[in-house]
Amino acid sequence: MQYMNNLDTDLQQLDAILTAVKLQGADYLNHIRERSTASSAEVEVMRDLIDEGIGAVEALEQFNKRFEPIMVASSGPRYWGFVTGGTTPAAIAGDWLSTIYDQNTQSAKGNGDVSALIELETIQLLLSLFNLPKNYFGGFVTGATLSNFTCLAVARQWIGKQSGKDFAREGLSETVKVLSATPHSSAIKSLSMLGLGSGNVIQVNVLTGNREALDVTDLELKIQALNGEPFILISSAGTVNTVDFDDFEAINLLKEKYNFWWHIDAAFGGFAACSPKYNHLVKGWDNADSITVDCHKWLNVPYESAVFFVKEQHQLLQVETFQNSNAAYLGNPMENFSYLNFLPENSRRLKALPAWFTLTSYGKQGYQEIVERNVETALQFADFINENPNFELLAPVRLNTVCFSLTDESLVTTFLNKLNASGKVFMTPTFYNGKKGIRAAFVNWRTTIADVEVATATMTEILTEL
Numbered sequence: 001m002q003y004m005n006n007l008d009t010d011l012q013q014l015d016a017i018l019t020a021v022k023l024q025g026a027d028y029l030n031h032i033r034e035r036s037t038a039s040s041a042e043v044e045v046m047r048d049l050i051d052e053g054i055g056a057v058e059a060l061e062q063f064n065k066r067f068e069p070i071m072v073a074s075s076g077p078r079y080w081g082f083v084t085g086g087t088t089p090a091a092i093a094g095d096w097l098s099t100i101y102d103q104n105t106q107s108a109k110g111n112g113d114v115s116a117l118i119e120l121e122t123i124q125l126l127l128s129l130f131n132l133p134k135n136y137f138g139g140f141v142t143g144a145t146l147s148n149f150t151c152l153a154v155a156r157q158w159i160g161k162q163s164g165k166d167f168a169r170e171g172l173s174e175t176v177k178v179l180s181a182t183p184h185s186s187a188i189k190s191l192s193m194l195g196l197g198s199g200n201v202i203q204v205n206v207l208t209g210n211r212e213a214l215d216v217t218d219l220e221l222k223i224q225a226l227n228g229e230p231f232i233l234i235s236s237a238g239t240v241n242t243v244d245f246d247d248f249e250a251i252n253l254l255k256e257k258y259n260f261w262w263h264i265d266a267a268f269g270g271f272a273a274c275s276p277k278y279n280h281l282v283k284g285w286d287n288a289d290s291i292t293v294d295c296h297k298w299l300n301v302p303y304e305s306a307v308f309f310v311k312e313q314h315q316l317l318q319v320e321t322f323q324n325s326n327a328a329y330l331g332n333p334m335e336n337f338s339y340l341n342f343l344p345e346n347s348r349r350l351k352a353l354p355a356w357f358t359l360t361s362y363g364k365q366g367y368q369e370i371v372e373r374n375v376e377t378a379l380q381f382a383d384f385i386n387e388n389p390n391f392e393l394l395a396p397v398r399l400n401t402v403c404f405s406l407t408d409e410s411l412v413t414t415f416l417n418k419l420n421a422s423g424k425v426f427m428t429p430t431f432y433n434g435k436k437g438i439r440a441a442f443v444n445w446r447t448t449i450a451d452v453e454v455a456t457a458t459m460t461e462i463l464t465e466l
């Protein structure tokens with residue numbers, strides 16, 4: 001039987017299609033330094049699908065004509081907006097293979113599918129990279145938002161259990177107390193998705209002196225005000241504006257005295273663990289009930305990739321929350337193990353493979369080097385800000401992000417628009433300490449001091465145009 005459509009032709013020229021994509025991809029990546037970091041082009045959106053397709057070769061031509069020129073170098077060395085990682089060569093190889101093998105990653109045995117073994121192994125490699133204990137269970141989700149969601153969902157179940165309730169089955173019957181100082185917006189979004197209420201966070205004070213870390217004394221006062229009621233603590237390993245870290249050793253002491261679920265959002269800050277120079281920032285984090293880490297940021301794998309780590313002792317709570325059947329779960333959740341009973345998605349691609357490839361290829365040393373080089377470039381950039389009287393730092397550089405402003409705050413928006421329009425470097429606006437500011441985050445493995453020089457030269461030039 002033959003298809004009338006282009007499927008037969010495409011099958012016959014599969015080699016040619018994949019080779020064309022490979023050559024184009026290598027060319028793109030080899031010239032990513034020269035590629036613009038911004039685009040203002042507009043495309044006309046097609047609304048109707050043609051009856052007969054055009055085949056993959058012509059589809060590639062159409063993509064190249066309409067969309068390729070407006071692709072920005074977001075995985076290049078001078079895209080410093082948000083917290084945007086790049087893609088290592090090995091990660092790309094792993095990502096391509098995820099697509100080619102197209103496994104639906106669920107179970108580690110049975111069902112004829114072993115791809116979950118790769119995921120379980122990758123979790124072990126990550127725990128090892130971060131020097132975390134092996135009593136965490138982990139898995140891959142699309143991003144730190146979904147990881148925060150997954151962890152906080154288990155936390156919600158834990159809270160119910162403290163008074164003999166099963167929130168997953170029965171629904172919420174009380175307001176859950178959540179404490180935090182500087183939670184990421186995605187943690188708040190998760191609270192709203194979980195029915196916990198984004199407006200229900202009990203605000204803990206931050207430390208004085210330009211800090212975003214929680215004030216442990218105030219935290220303890222707020223805990224005491226709860227009169228023994230169990231609660232969820234959302235703490236930060238790396239806030240987005242100033243990369244501040246809560247004091248995990250102090251939180252450990254509180255954990256001995258009070259009954260709470262301790263979650264750490266370590267989306268990018270967790271990578272401080274990769275370097276002996278910075279691992280003091282996460283000291284004591286290994287006692288948290290759950291930890292969120294993004295992989296598409298500092299691990300430099302393609303989107304969409306993040307992991308959750310939840311202490312194994314909470315596995316039953318996790319299965320109660322995510323089990324994909326209405327029947328009560330019987331027995332050991334690790335028997336007939338399937339990821340679909342542990343996280344939001346059912347069908348999933350083999351998300352772990354890009355991470356497995358990059359971890360296996362570059363090892364602990366590779367990630368130590370990436371982290372240390374990124375921090376070095378951040379400090380270099382901060383020196384420029386400090387030395388130029390037109391700029392001021394809004395916070396000290398604690399790790400990999402520079403949060404700064406113009407001394408004349410009224411010029412921030414114009415300056416940033418012009419800077420981003422240059423296509424040479426990309427940064428994002430922020431608001432910190434009552435001031436309009438700009439953030440430059442360094443998490444791309446390609447970024448060097450030479451890139452900082454390109455950026456600062458462009459900034460100096462734009463100052464003269466204001």
Ligand SMILES: *Cc1c(COP(=O)(O)O)cnc(C)c1O
Binds near residue numbers: 144145146265
């Ligand atoms: C980026 C980030 C998130 C959200 O991550 P996504 O990958 O965009 O879902 C959560 N927390 C922190 C601290 C982050 O930096």
